[in-house]
Every structure is written in C-alpha cells, then in structure tokens.
Amino acid sequence: MEEIFIAIMEHIAETMPELSYIDEDYGQLEPTEDQDSYPVTFPCVLIGNTESDWNDIGYGVQKSESLVTVRLAIDCYDDTHYTSGTYQKVRERQLKAKELYKALQGFQCTEEATPLVRVKSRDYSLPGNIKVYETMFSFTLHDESAMQEGLKKFTLQ
Structure with missing residues (x-):
C-alpha cells in the first residue's frame, strides 16, 4: 500500500505544482486539545483513510477491493457573498x-493496482475558514508479498 501513497503524492505534485503541501493524512486539519496542529500551508492535499477488503486467492496471494x-483543503479568506465582488473565488x-x-481519475498507481475510480465526493468546512x-x-x-518462496521461484521461471 505504501507504493500507492507515494505514486499518488508524486503524481499530484507533477500535475498540480501550485499546491504548497502534499502529505499523508494523519489528522493535520483536525488537531485535538492534547495535540497542537501540524503546520500546513494552503492549498494542500492530504491522502489517507485507506480501507481494503481482502480476498484470498491462495498460496499467500491476495486481492483487495x-x-x-x-x-484538498483551501483557506477561504476572501469574502464571497454575492455583493462582495469576489464571489468568483467560489x-x-x-x-x-x-x-x-481529473488528475487522479484513471491514474494507475502501480502495476499491481487497477486505475483509480472516483466513487464518492463531498465538501465541508472546518474552523479557521478552511474548505x-x-x-x-x-x-x-x-x-503477492506473502507468497510462499518456492512458488515465487516457480512463477518467475
């Protein structure tokens, strides 16, 4: 799974160089009372919250859905109500x-993974004028990382 994260990060960095921060999502936007927020700059992209349902194919090989x-987090310091004259910021x-x-739809992260397909999207606001x-x-x-050694040699020949 680590290769998936790296491939997505690199692809976003190449496709959208104007982003100021790209990272794994580990709660940077939602600090707790016990923890200070990690300083992120905007606009930023955070990648995470993976979920996999695994099916055993056999001999240590598995396939996941x-x-x-x-x-994408953007700071919203512009006044965007209709009469502001800056509502185009929306x-x-x-x-x-x-x-x-568009950068990620159909992107194939690794040879072992199928291309990415959007299945859900939403937007919401966070305190501090963050969208x-x-x-x-x-x-x-x-x-195939847990494939039995003897089978690896057999399948590579």
Whole structure:
C-alpha cells in the first residue's frame, strides 16, 4: 500500500505544482486539545483513510477491493457573498477540486493496482475558514508479498 501513497503524492505534485503541501493524512486539519496542529500551508492535499477488503486467492496471494481518500483543503479568506465582488473565488476553489479529480481519475498507481475510480465526493468546512473537498477513489490491488518462496521461484521461471 505504501507504493500507492507515494505514486499518488508524486503524481499530484507533477500535475498540480501550485499546491504548497502534499502529505499523508494523519489528522493535520483536525488537531485535538492534547495535540497542537501540524503546520500546513494552503492549498494542500492530504491522502489517507485507506480501507481494503481482502480476498484470498491462495498460496499467500491476495486481492483487495480498496478505497483511498484524497482531501484538498483551501483557506477561504476572501469574502464571497454575492455583493462582495469576489464571489468568483467560489468557482476557483471548485475548479481546483475538479482539477485534482481529473488528475487522479484513471491514474494507475502501480502495476499491481487497477486505475483509480472516483466513487464518492463531498465538501465541508472546518474552523479557521478552511474548505475541504474530499474525494474517495476505489481500486483493486493484487498482493503477492506473502507468497510462499518456492512458488515465487516457480512463477518467475
């Protein structure tokens, strides 16, 4: 799964160089009372919250139906009500979310994974004028990492 994260991070960095921060999502946007928030800069993309349902194929080989969540967070300091004259900032944020979706839709992270397919999306706000655009992608992963040694040699020949 680690290769999936790295491939997604690298692809986003290449496709959207204007992003100031790309990382694994480990709660940077939701600090707890006991923990200070990790300093992130905006706009940023956080990747995480993976979920996999594994099926055993046999001999240590498994296949998963997996999900990964990608969150685009943007600080919203512009006044965007209709008479503000800057309400077009709403469109700019939504276009940035669409750009991220288009960069990842159909992206194949590794040879062992199928291309990413969007299955769910939503947006929400966080305290501090932060808007989050969240997209969940599904993919199938073929994992031979626990394959029995004798079978590995046999299948490679």
